């Protein structure tokens with residue numbers, strides 16, 4: 001089907017200054033397929049139903065909107081966590097700042113190295129999970145990523161990994177336009193924690209594809225950097241085998257435009273997928289969580305818990321769907337999205353959806369938007385807690401259900417500290 | 430301790446007068462009770478004293494140990510020694526009872542220029558007091574008042590009072606909803622705190638509480654005023670005859 005004229009010229013223009021990277025047999029094929037997908041879809045525009053609440057212009061334009069680099073004396077967030085560090089600067093792997101990429105029970109390679117080979121395990125994942133995630137809803141920015149990414153990391157996990165792998169995204173150039181593509185393959189029974197943090201670039205397009213085999217467990221905690229003007233479109237695609245686990249948490253602090261999509265397919269029985277996020281935004285902040293969970297097996301559990309604290313005209317978006325396919329009996333699906341609006345200028349737009357084709361399922365969803373509870377505030381103050389401190393206490397209480405999704409206590413403590421920092425900086429202004 | 434003079438209060442939102450000239454003095458070490466028909470303004474008085482939004486003082490004054498409290502923020506009043514046990518304690522999901530109390534204790538200490546209480550001392554103190562009020566460890570860990578029964582909420586108010594050690598304690602119907610045993614626990618909690626430096630203003634509908642905690646003075650409030658004051662026998666009169674006689678007498 002031909003694209004509408006406007007979309008056709010938009011994609012032609014965007015592609016005119018991009019060239020497919022050179023590579024070996026497998027990567028060239030994957031990239032060419034992705035380019036075909038992209039051409040057929042075109043790029044997102046505001047009129048697309050899936051982009052109704054988020055203006056994609058800054059994410060699709062040929063030139064990345066510039067973003068100042070935030071200078072702060074804050075230590076890198078996961079510094080106190082003993083982890084294998086992999087550093088990217090403006091989307092380019094930096095060997096000097098990274099640890100040696102060797103760790104027991106895991107094989108780590110740079111995409112740029114692996115892509116030049118003719119045969120690689122990543123062939124069954126790279127662009128494959130992304131392509132599966134293109135229906136029923138299109139995600140053109142992910143196809144663009146698969147076609148043009150030259151850097152990223154490929155992680156093959158064969159057992160239980162002793163420490164987290166920490167992907168650190170540094171931002172140095174005000175005009176950087178970074179594309180990273182990671183693939184993670186967990187063999188049966190494997191277990192790994194992947195951390196991600198940092199602003200990454202002025203504009204960041206990232207895809208992470210995660211194949212979780214039977215009985216394996218994938219844990220993911222991410223923080224998106226404080227740089228106020230940065231923008232990002234990220235996608236996670238995951239497929240879960242029998243009795244496997246996927247747990248992902250994202251903390252977003254500021255950023256002018258962020259769209260985080262998470263596409264989860266539960267294909268093996270008794271699998272568990274939790275995806276959660278806390279976003280705090282002040283002023284020129286637009287944060288969009290778009291989640292699509294497909295239940296295609298028996299007795300699986302999925303949870304989506306998203307909380308947003310918005311002030312000074314910030315905007316929060318949540319689009320979350322639970323699709324229960326025919327035969328996916330005993331599905332336990334839960335979804336909650338809530339915003340705390342700290343003033344009348346901020347807004348929260350939510351589209352929670354359930355689509356169910358099995359009869360023996362328990363699915364619930366809820367979405368709310370509200371201000372600080374005045375009665376609770378007075379109660380705290382009447383006990384001597386100063387107003388600003390009481391507000392912060394209630395704000396953290398609001399985020400608690402999402403933060404509770406972080407399994408590791410040390411990591412949770414680090415994130416809480418960052419949130420405290422954000423709150424106290426707000427208090428100072 | 431507490432001196433209220435000719436206090437007039439109306440709602441901020443609408444032009445409705447609720448307190449119409451309250452005069453009340455509670456001396457240090459005394460316990461006063463306020464009784465009165467529903468809607469007479471008892472809770473309003475307690476809210477205005479503790480600084481809740483939505484009320485406007487149009488006339489009169491209220492001082493705590495000579496200091497004007499009506500100009501202070503609610504947290505400043507608390508630090509100055511005022512405490513209100515709420516008629517309807519508020520549930521706060523996501524804030525642990527223990528965290529809440531520790532934050533409150535230390536915020537008050539900080540406001541008074543005192544040293545903060547160490548985590549160990551705090552734990553010791555709260556455990557001892559919780560035990561006296563038969564509040565178990567699980568309740569301390571749970572979010573503030575969330576899922577507490579009516580009686581548990583009231584006991585939790587008394588626990589907070591015991592930890593904060595205020596000078597002027599206002600109890601708004603703390604006895605409502607308590608079973609006989611809980612009533613005893615709460616009364617013992619109050620009596621344990623009574624001393625010559627601390628005063629109480631106890632709002633209640635029932636004589637029963639006053640059997641356990643002997644009031645020095647009983648006031649009757651009606652239509653936004655204190656219409657009669659007397660000794661403990663006044664409460665007995667209300668219990669036996671209701672308010673009709675008293676109201677007729679002062680009308």
Ligand SMILES: Nc1ncnc2c1ncn2[C@@H]1O[C@H](COP(=O)(O)OP(=O)(O)OP(=O)(O)O)[C@@H](O)[C@H]1O
Nearest residue numbers: 440447465466467468469470471472473474483516
């Ligand atoms: N925020 C408000 N909005 C409207 N009316 C109010 C408000 N606060 C108090 N009132 C009214 O003021 C009057 C006094 O209320 P208050 O709660 O002080 O009574 P009370 O003596 O404590 O009654 P009770 O014995 O039932 O607890 C009532 O008529 C009540 O409806």
Ligand SMILES: [Mg+2]
Nearest residue numbers: 471472473516
């Ligand atoms: Mg009342």
